[in-house]
Amino acid sequence: MTVMEQRGAYRPAPPPAWQLRTDPEPLLPDAAPYRVLGTEAAASADPQLLLRLHAELVRGRRYNTQATALTKQGRLAVYPSSTGQEACEIGAALALEERDWLFPSYRDTLAAVARGLDPVRALTLLRGDWHTGYDPREHRIAPLCTPLATQLPHAVGLAHAARLKGDDVVALAMVGDGGTSEGDFHEALNFAAVWRAPVVFLVQNNGFAISVPLAKQTAAPSLAHKAVGYGMPGRLVDGNDAVAVHQVLSEAVRHAREGGGPTLVEAVTYRLEAHTNADDATRYRQDDEVEAWRDHDPVLLVERELTARGLLDEDRAATVRENAEAMAADLRERMNQDPELDPMDLFTHVYAEQTSQLREQAAQLRAELDAETESDGAGR
Amino acid sequence: MTTVAVKPATMGQALGRALRDAMADDPTVHVMGEDVGTLGGVFRVTDGLAAEFGDDRCTDTPLAEAGILGTAVGMAMYGLRPVVEMQFDAFAYPAFEQLISHVARMRNRTKGAMPMPLTIRVPYGGGIGGVEHHSDSSEAYYMATPGLHVVTPATVADAYGLLRAAIASDDPVVFLEPKRLYWSKAEWNPDTPETVEPIGRAVVRRTGRSASLITYGPSVPVCLEAAEAARAEGWDLEVVDLRSLVPFDDETVAASVRRTGRAVVVHEASSFGGPGGEIAARITERCFHHLEAPVLRVAGLDIPYPPPMLERHHLPGVDRILDAVARLQWEARS
Numbered sequence: 001m002t003v004m005e006q007r008g009a010y011r012p013a014p015p016p017a018w019q020l021r022t023d024p025e026p027l028l029p030d031a032a033p034y035r036v037l038g039t040e041a042a043a044s045a046d047p048q049l050l051l052r053l054h055a056e057l058v059r060g061r062r063y064n065t066q067a068t069a070l071t072k073q074g075r076l077a078v079y080p081s082s083t084g085q086e087a088c089e090i091g092a093a094l095a096l097e098e099r100d101w102l103f104p105s106y107r108d109t110l111a112a113v114a115r116g117l118d119p120v121r122a123l124t125l126l127r128g129d130w131h132t133g134y135d136p137r138e139h140r141i142a143p144l145c146t147p148l149a150t151q152l153p154h155a156v157g158l159a160h161a162a163r164l165k166g167d168d169v170v171a172l173a174m175v176g177d178g179g180t181s182e183g184d185f186h187e188a189l190n191f192a193a194v195w196r197a198p199v200v201f202l203v204q205n206n207g208f209a210i211s212v213p214l215a216k217q218t219a220a221p222s223l224a225h226k227a228v229g230y231g232m233p234g235r236l237v238d239g240n241d242a243v244a245v246h247q248v249l250s251e252a253v254r255h256a257r258e259g260g261g262p263t264l265v266e267a268v269t270y271r272l273e274a275h276t277n278a279d280d281a282t283r284y285r286q287d288d289e290v291e292a293w294r295d296h297d298p299v300l301l302v303e304r305e306l307t308a309r310g311l312l313d314e315d316r317a318a319t320v321r322e323n324a325e326a327m328a329a330d331l332r333e334r335m336n337q338d339p340e341l342d343p344m345d346l347f348t349h350v351y352a353e354q355t356s357q358l359r360e361q362a363a364q365l366r367a368e369l370d371a372e373t374e375s376d377g378a379g380r
Numbered sequence: 381m382t383t384v385a386v387k388p389a390t391m392g393q394a395l396g397r398a399l400r401d402a403m404a405d406d407p408t409v410h411v412m413g414e415d416v417g418t419l420g421g422v423f424r425v426t427d428g429l430a431a432e433f434g435d436d437r438c439t440d441t442p443l444a445e446a447g448i449l450g451t452a453v454g455m456a457m458y459g460l461r462p463v464v465e466m467q468f469d470a471f472a473y474p475a476f477e478q479l480i481s482h483v484a485r486m487r488n489r490t491k492g493a494m495p496m497p498l499t500i501r502v503p504y505g506g507g508i509g510g511v512e513h514h515s516d517s518s519e520a521y522y523m524a525t526p527g528l529h530v531v532t533p534a535t536v537a538d539a540y541g542l543l544r545a546a547i548a549s550d551d552p553v554v555f556l557e558p559k560r561l562y563w564s565k566a567e568w569n570p571d572t573p574e575t576v577e578p579i580g581r582a583v584v585r586r587t588g589r590s591a592s593l594i595t596y597g598p599s600v601p602v603c604l605e606a607a608e609a610a611r612a613e614g615w616d617l618e619v620v621d622l623r624s625l626v627p628f629d630d631e632t633v634a635a636s637v638r639r640t641g642r643a644v645v646v647h648e649a650s651s652f653g654g655p656g657g658e659i660a661a662r663i664t665e666r667c668f669h670h671l672e673a674p675v676l677r678v679a680g681l682d683i684p685y686p687p688p689m690l691e692r693h694h695l696p697g698v699d700r701i702l703d704a705v706a707r708l709q710w711e712a713r714s
Contacts, residue, residue, distance in 0.1 A: 130489075130491055131485075131488070131489035131490075132489045132490045132491070132493075134493075135490065135493040135494075136457070136490060136493060136494050137457075137493065137494065138493075142457070143486075143489055143490060143494075147477060147481045147482075150450065150477060150478060150481060150482060152450075153446065153447050153449075153450025153451045153453070153454060153478070154450060154451070154453045154454035154457060154482070155454060156447075156450075156451050156454060157450065157451030157452055157453055157454020157455040157456075157457070157458075157462075158454035158455065158457050158458045159454070160451065160454070160455065161454065161455040161457075161458035161459070161460050162458055164410075164436055164460075165458070165459075171454075183446060183474070184446055184447075184450060184477070184478075187442075187444040187446050187447030187450065188447065188450065188451075190442055190444065190447065191441070191442055191444070191447045191451050194442055345491070348491075348492065349487055349488045349490075349491050349492040350487070350488055350526055350527055351487070351527070351529075351551050351627075352487070352495060352549070352550040352551050355580070355626070355627035355628075356627065356630060356631075357627060357628065357630075
């Protein structure tokens with residue numbers, strides 16, 4: 001006779017009926033990334049949008065090659081190229097209204113430029129003359145963020161604050177596949193979902209976190225699947241298909257603006273260059289893998305569609321190339337001028353009001369600078 | 381002259397009143413953290429705020445310190461003044477990356493374009509018999525990070541005045557609340573507007589001629605008690621309450637040490653790499669020719685915070701302070 005069979009034994013009541021709060025099915029991403037270009041759906045893509053995306057992609061590619069060249073000339077300390085990922089950068093940036101905010105990671109310079117930020121000011125961080133070369137409030141672009149995923153909670157907080165103030169502002173937060181392993185990614189998504197904050201999270205899954213492939217980063221079926229656990233929809237999109245990225249992001253932005261809450265979008269793409277110029281990509285990936293992705297180049301995909309529809313003749317293509325060249329020439333020229341720096345600025349922006357400790361140190365640096373000027377004037 | 385109805389109030393009540401008044405005065409002030417809403421905070425400091433101002437102004441967040449501080453950064457970017465609560469000292473550590481990498485340097489990295497008017501309330505320190513991870517004195521970590529203000533009150537009036545100043549500041553303030561003083565009482569009239577105490581000014585709590593005890597937060601009452609006890613030895617001790625660790629009031633501290641010629645720095649945080657070393661160095665640099673003895677430190681032991689049944693051996697008490705004063709090689713100075 002077991003204890004439970006004894007007369008008068010305590011029999012606990014069954015636990016209260018428990019059920020899932022949300023049916024996870026509608027939140028789940030599709031099995032394959034959403035594509036437009038190269039499918040029948042491409043026929044319905046707006047010609048004006050295709051032409052705009054094409055011009056921006058060509059310009060973006062040229063920006064990437066120019067900035068990479070500037071690292072070789074020592075004008076930039078480093079440049080994390082987004083070559084191959086331009087469709088994510090541009091398709092996403094163009095989905096935002098002017099009042100919306102962009103929260104870029106360090107690789108998303110191009111998204112900031114596509115929003116209209118001066119290409120030189122976008123590179124201040126990487127040139128090293130100041131950490132952020134622009135006023136974030138003026139452009140509604142948060143500082144390019146170097147720590148991984150830490151900008152995501154900022155996006156949530158800003159979107160939440162905007163909603164509290166009654167503004168229909170949406171925040172777009174960009175992160176890489178490696179960043180999804182960080183705690184801040186989790187906390188940001190959880191806060192966003194609980195607060196139904198108008199945020200769109202865009203994960204650019206470019207295959208590698210420096211050298212670590214996605215298979216060693218996560219065991220999830222896809223990064224978009226992570227959305228379900230937070231109670232927000234996950235969407236999977238071909239990150240090299242600018243039209244698809246633009247459509248999915250536009251839909252997510254609209255959903256957020258209308259009070260539907262956040263969305264997690266995973267854009268599947270590929271980093272054609274190394275992590276930065278300090279990295280040797282041949283150590284961790286094969287050339288044939290890279291070549292396969294070159295056939296799926298985001299610029300080619302749009303060009304093929306435009307050409308097939310007779311929308312891109314040689315004249316127009318030449319104009320697009322010339323505009324991109326002009327941007328690159330201007331960038332080269334301006335980046336080759338040494339920035340004028342005032343060392344006393346080091347003390348100006350630490351606190352609203354300088355502490356006496358900083359005033360002392362400022363006086364010391366001032367004296368050092370004056371001594372330098374004096375010895376220069378003495379005509380060594 | 382009207383008689384003001386002065387009644388005893390606790391530091392916790394004064395802090396709550398400061399939050400309430402700041403929220404009433406400025407609609408951009410938002411209080412957020414784990415348990416700050418319905419429960420009113422585990423120390424009841426935020427009691428009644430959600431009822432008065434609504435969930436949007438006093439928000440129970442998910443349990444995630446990095447998320448609490450990280451979202452507060454975004455809210456500040458959009459023009460709000462968040463006041464976040466970290467509930468307990470050691471619970472703030474997950475938020476350190478947000479604090480160090482973003483909160484502290486956002487103004488600097490944006491060349492002044494994006495200030496961070498954030499207040500981070502951290503109940504800190506021991507002496508309440510808390511279990512592990514509930515008694516840390518983490519001020520040295522905060523002090524070592526340029527861009528943060530670090531403030532800690534020791535009296536009921538300062539708790540109100542400094543918290544109002546912290547919330548009004550356009551810079552981030554780590555506001556360290558000495559847990560064991562939450563229930564300390566003072567004659568305080570919550571019905572009259574209190575003075576907002578500017579950040580960065582130390583105050584001499586007790587004047588004396590024999591030596592200066594330089595202290596802050598939870599150690600202030602201990603030092604005052606030690607000063608009373610020292611009278612029996614014929615020592616007349618001065619007690620300086622720093623109130624603000626960053627910025628540091630070199631002037632008040634140096635003036636006191638120049639008067640007395642001797643100094644002991646007293647705090648709960650561990651000694652090695654702690655605030656006392658910085659303070660002693662600053663005193664030595666400014667007062668070397670006035671010093672009759674080396675600057676001494678009476679601090680917590682260089683150990684992880686001990687279990688509650690042993691914490692009295694860790695915390696600097698009256699006897700340890702008096703021993704240090706004796707070690708200042710006493711001469712007829714009283």
